[in-house]
Amino acid sequence: MTVPLTTAARDALVARLRAAGCVYAEDEAALLAAEATDPAALAALTARRVAGEPLEQVVGWAAFRGLRVAVAPGVFVPRARTGALVDAALTVLPPAAGATVVDLCCGTGAVGLALATERPGLALWASDIDPAAVACARRNVGGLGTVLLGDLDAPLPADLAGRVDVLVANAPYVPTGEIAHMPPEARDHEPRTALDGGADGVDLHRRVAAAAPRWLAPGGHLLIETSVGQAGATAAACEGQGLAVRVVHDEELDGTVVVARRPGPAGS
Ligand SMILES: C[S@@+](CC[C@H](N)C(=O)[O-])C[C@H]1O[C@@H](n2cnc3c(N)ncnc32)[C@H](O)[C@@H]1O
Incomplete structure (x- = not known):
């Protein structure tokens, strides 16, 4: 070409x-x-x-952490700030090969793909509710993991319960009332299901936090991308599920992540 x-x-x-x-x-x-x-x-x-279509949808790929991630029309374009979610996940991944990682609301699969590329040997599961996103994620993740279609954790196999070392989610977190003020590239070309986080933007975070304890291994971590302004509400949702929470902000990437740990010794 x-x-x-x-x-x-x-x-x-x-x-x-x-x-x-x-x-x-x-x-x-x-x-x-x-x-x-x-x-x-x-x-x-x-x-x-x-x-007005996003450049990444037009050319069919986005650069994410040095990777070329396929992006189909109508699928959320991975943002550089989501690299903060990947970085935070890498710091809590168990050092041994074979850790189990779940990427909920995976979109193109960029987060799980980056983790599996930067830490080879992961057992990666990803899911999304949008069939177009799932098709895209399957292309990107290829043989590095399994991509499932469905609502949040509903499609995960039951035998993952209590075995997940790291559960990451960049779920929609734009408050409904702010969508109209987003740049047209996002507003008009990314699906509303990829953006709309409900009245305060944290609806999906509450659902992810409520689902997490079932899946996390003792000492396992849930990491949710959020914003500076919403971090308190995201953190409260995780604390309400008995998780120990800290908030990480990456100035350079302008990314904010709630890191929540299930109590218990890792590896038990
Ligand atoms: C903000 S995008 C992030 C995509 C990807 N994680 C990333 O960082 O590039 C949110 C994604 O969540 C998905 N989503 C929204 N509601 C969902 C639900 N109830 N269950 C599963 N996925 C959902 C959307 O289809 C979209 O792909």
């Missing part, structure tokens, strides 16, 4: 992208040209981008 562009064609493409509001128009022009198979394909990709 790669459509060679004359300087004039490249400048025209950059100008068109810039006029459509693309801040990094030069980089985007180079990426679109690199991804297109021929001039007609470049025109089609450009039209989609100019119409």
